[in-house]
Amino acid sequence: VPVMEAVRAAGKVRWIGVSSKLPEITRFIEWGVFDTFQIPYSALERAEERVVTAAARGGAGTIIRGGVARGAPEEGGLGHRDRWATWEKAGLDELRVPGETRTALLLRFTLSHPDLHTTIVGTLNPAHLTRNVQAAEAGPLPADVYTEARRRLEAVGEKPA
Numbered sequence: 217v218p219v220m221e222a223v224r225a226a227g228k229v230r231w232i233g234v235s236s237k238l239p240e241i242t243r244f245i246e247w248g249v250f251d252t253f254q255i256p257y258s259a260l261e262r263a264e265e266r267v268v269t270a271a272a273r274g275g276a277g278t279i280i281r282g283g284v285a286r287g288a289p290e291e292g293g294l295g296h297r298d299r300w301a302t303w304e305k306a307g308l309d310e311l312r313v314p315g316e317t318r319t320a321l322l323l324r325f326t327l328s329h330p331d332l333h334t335t336i337v338g339t340l341n342p343a344h345l346t347r348n349v350q351a352a353e354a355g356p357l358p359a360d361v362y363t364e365a366r367r368r369l370e371a372v373g374e375k376p377a
Contacts, residue, residue: 217249235281238263238377245270252277254336259308259325259369260285260299265376272331280335283326284319284348306368311361319344320351325365328356 220232233252253271255264257280268278312321337348
């Protein structure tokens, strides 16, 4: 950290960030030296949900990675099928609007976190990129849908650490 701070003081960088997860990230937030945190988070990986809030309340920017859980397997994504078992158990398909993909609902869930500042969404497929942009343009989930999704996920054991 002292080296990074020296580089910043020399004007070579403006911001210092870290990419981490539990349990280490809690200590990094407590240090109060990082401007941004890259944090894994999605409906199917909620362990760091409170960490996102802690980082933002500490004055740092939050960058979410993995917000679409690497895509739905049936949509050609790399997402782990066992993670999608959580989706099935929680009945999240019932919360999708007509024509909405699972990946779109996941992205909108991620965008609904009140302390998210930005998210990284990568793809190799131009059609997936188009759908991801459309999902982002649709914006966060309505508050009642976000609340219900969180309730259902918690009921099947997917909750913040």
